[in-house]
C-alpha cells in the first residue's frame with residue numbers, strides 16, 4: 001500500500017520545504033477551447049509541482065465541461081500522481097448515508113484511492129462516516145468544512161457551529177494512530193485570527209486553508225495554523241497561481257515559488 005494521504009503531504013512538506021497547495025481551477029472563458037484548457041492546466045501542474053506539497057483541482061470547473069471535463073480531471077489527477085503530488089479533490093460532497101457511500105466510492109476508491117476529498121458536514125456527523133471509512137480503508141483523506149473562506153460563511157457557520165464541527169473532527173482524529181489523521185478540516189486562510197484556536201481544537205487534523213492570493217489572504221498571517229516545524233496545514237491558491245499573469249506558465253511557476261517562500265518565511 002502507498003503512503004496514506006496525510007503522511008504523504010507531511011513527508012513532501014518536510015522533504016521539499018513547502019506547504020503550498022496549488023489549486024487548478026481552469027475556466028473555459030480563458031481559453032480557445034477545451035483542448036487549450038487541458039494543455040495549459042497540465043503545463044501549470046508540471047511547472048508548479050516542485051513548489052507544491054499538494055494539488056487541489058476544483059471539481060466544479062471540470063464538471064462544467066461535461067464528459068470532456070471529467071476526462072481532463074482524470075488526466076490531471078493521473079499526472080499529479082506521476083509527479084508524486086498528493087491530490088485534494090475539492091468537490092464538497094455530502095448527502096444521506098446511503099448516497100454518501102456512492103460519493104465516497106466515486107472519489108476515494110479505485111483510481112482515486114489515496115487522494116482526499118472535501119466534505120460538507122451539514123447532513124450530520126453520521127453522514128460523514130462513509131467518507132471517513134473509505135478514506136481510512138484506502139489510504140486517503142477527507143477535509144471537513146469547518147469554517148469556509150467566504151464572507152457569507154457567517155450566515156450559518158457562526159453561533160458555535162464551526163466549533164461543533166471542529167470537535168467532531170478532533171474526535172475522529174483521536175480514533176487513529178499516526179502523526180496526522182485521515183480526517184482534516186477546511187478553515188479559510190481569510191480568518192487568520194481564528195487559526196490558532198482551530199489549530200488547538202483539532203491537534204491531529206491536517207488543515208486546508210483556501211483563500212491565499214485572489215481572496216486576499218496573506219501568507220504572513222497564517223503561521224497560527226501550523227505546528228512547530230511547519231507541518232499540519234496546506235495553504236491553497238488557485239487563481240493566484242494558474243492565472244498569475246494571464247496564461248503565462250512562467251508567471252504561474254514564479255507565483256507558486258513566491259507563495260512557497262512567503263509561507264516558509266513565517267513558519268514557527
Ligand SMILES: O=c1ccn([C@@H]2O[C@H](COP(=O)(O)O)[C@@H](O)[C@H]2O)c(=O)[nH]1
Nearest residue numbers: 058148149188210214215237238239240
Ligand atoms: O472555504 C473554502 C473552501 C474551498 N474553496 C475553494 O478553493 C479555491 C479558491 O480559489 P482562489 O482562486 O484561490 O480564490 C476554489 O476552488 C474554491 O472553491 C474556497 O475558496 N474556500
